[in-house]
Amino acid sequence: MSFKLQVSSYKFQVLCFVLLLASCILHLASVVHAEIIDRIVAVVNDSAITMSELNAATAGLGDIKGADKDKRKKIIETKSKVLDQLIEKKLVEQAANKAGITVSEKEIDNAIADVKKQNNIGQEELLSALAKNGLTYKEYREQLRDQIRQVKFINKEFRSNIKIPDEDVEAYYKQNQEKFAGPVMHRLRIISFLFPEHGKTKEIEQKAEDVLAMARKGEGFAKLASTFSQGPNAKDGGDLGFVRAGEMDKAIEKAAAGLKIGEISDIIQTATGFHIIQLIDRRKAEPRPMAEVEDEIKNIIYQRIIDERYKLWLEEMMKKAYIEVRL
Numbered sequence: 001m002s003f004k005l006q007v008s009s010y011k012f013q014v015l016c017f018v019l020l021l022a023s024c025i026l027h028l029a030s031v032v033h034a035e036i037i038d039r040i041v042a043v044v045n046d047s048a049i050t051m052s053e054l055n056a057a058t059a060g061l062g063d064i065k066g067a068d069k070d071k072r073k074k075i076i077e078t079k080s081k082v083l084d085q086l087i088e089k090k091l092v093e094q095a096a097n098k099a100g101i102t103v104s105e106k107e108i109d110n111a112i113a114d115v116k117k118q119n120n121i122g123q124e125e126l127l128s129a130l131a132k133n134g135l136t137y138k139e140y141r142e143q144l145r146d147q148i149r150q151v152k153f154i155n156k157e158f159r160s161n162i163k164i165p166d167e168d169v170e171a172y173y174k175q176n177q178e179k180f181a182g183p184v185m186h187r188l189r190i191i192s193f194l195f196p197e198h199g200k201t202k203e204i205e206q207k208a209e210d211v212l213a214m215a216r217k218g219e220g221f222a223k224l225a226s227t228f229s230q231g232p233n234a235k236d237g238g239d240l241g242f243v244r245a246g247e248m249d250k251a252i253e254k255a256a257a258g259l260k261i262g263e264i265s266d267i268i269q270t271a272t273g274f275h276i277i278q279l280i281d282r283r284k285a286e287p288r289p290m291a292e293v294e295d296e297i298k299n300i301i302y303q304r305i306i307d308e309r310y311k312l313w314l315e316e317m318m319k320k321a322y323i324e325v326r327l
Contacts, residue, residue, distance in 0.1 A: 042083060043324040044090040049083070054327075057082050057143070059134030083327055089146050091317045096153040103148045111144045158309040162302060169297050173290045180293045182285030183245035186256045189221050189238040189280060192231035194273040208267050208274040215264050221278045230273070242283060252277060 042049040061075050116126060130140050173180070193208045195201060211228050215221055222237030229238050245253060252275060255265045259279040268275045290297075 039326075041325070041327045042087055042090075043322070043326070044087055045094060045322050047090055047094065049086050049090060053086060054079060054083055056135060056139040057086060059139075080327060083325065087323060087325075088314060089150065091314070091321060092150050092153055093146065095157075095317070096149050099153065099156065101149060101152050101156065103145045103152070107148055108141050108144050111148060112141075154306060154310055157313070158306050162305055164298050164301050168301060169294055170290065172297050172301060173293065177287040180296075181287045184257075185242040185244050185283045185285060186279060187242045187281040187283070188240045188252075188256060189225055189278045190231055190233065190240055190252075191215075191221070191225045191229040191238050191276045192234075192273055193228075193275070194230045205267070205274055208276065212264070212267060212276050215276065215278075221264065231275075238278075239280075242281070244285075 038050050038052045040048045041051050041054050058075075058079050061078060112126070116122065121129070127137060130137060135143075191208075191211060193204045193211075195204060207228070211224055215224055222239070225231075225234055225238030231238060233240055243256075248256070249270045249272075251268050251270050255268050255277060256279055259265060259277075261279055261281060263279055265277045268277065
């Protein structure tokens, strides 16, 4: 009896060992599986960047599996560049935490409200757009948190004691006057064939083609406009005078930009009908006065100084930091 008890006890110990070994194997397998799903791709000082973070930041690139050689190479190169950006963000995050900079949920809510307002979309449309790009709402909020933290950190660390002399503003204005010029103006003649309320658009288009053929053969554009145009300037030979960018239909504006002086366009279709234009003259607008753009120039110079300071800081941090890439 004693022997049997010992044997039974031995078997029980073996069974326990087998069960423990099986449990360890299952745990190890789950750890290995988790490592494959969300492994560490970079270490920055005492922080890690995971594959899931990298995937969230590169959402929308497409799956590398099944991609052709060129696309696969492009995805890998892009992920490598994005990882560099994540390392930079991690350095900023560490420095911001050290400086006591935080981002509240309210600040993220406000940023999302601004995104919705600028794009004229609601919450459902935002969620749909994020889903199309492979992002969850939570991941998007974390991305915004990083962006806001970076802006707050830069504002605190690099915006102090910046003074921009008036002579720097004046020098920038003189060297970059084309940046402050108004929109180019076009003087046009136009022949318009307006759509009727019901059908017959084919007949209207054919009439436009016939008149265009006459104009291309050398008949006077102004005379053709006076005879055939249904536009409000027909009696003036279709002369619209000088028109600025933004004052015309976009299709007409695009056609005008591609014409040389004296040239006649192809038929242009808009929501109102078919049109033919002739470019009579083109005039560059005069630069806006310096007093009008002074604040704009100061902001440009100001941002350039901030960027230079931030770049120098980042270079120094990269030298000091422990960075290991495992991609």
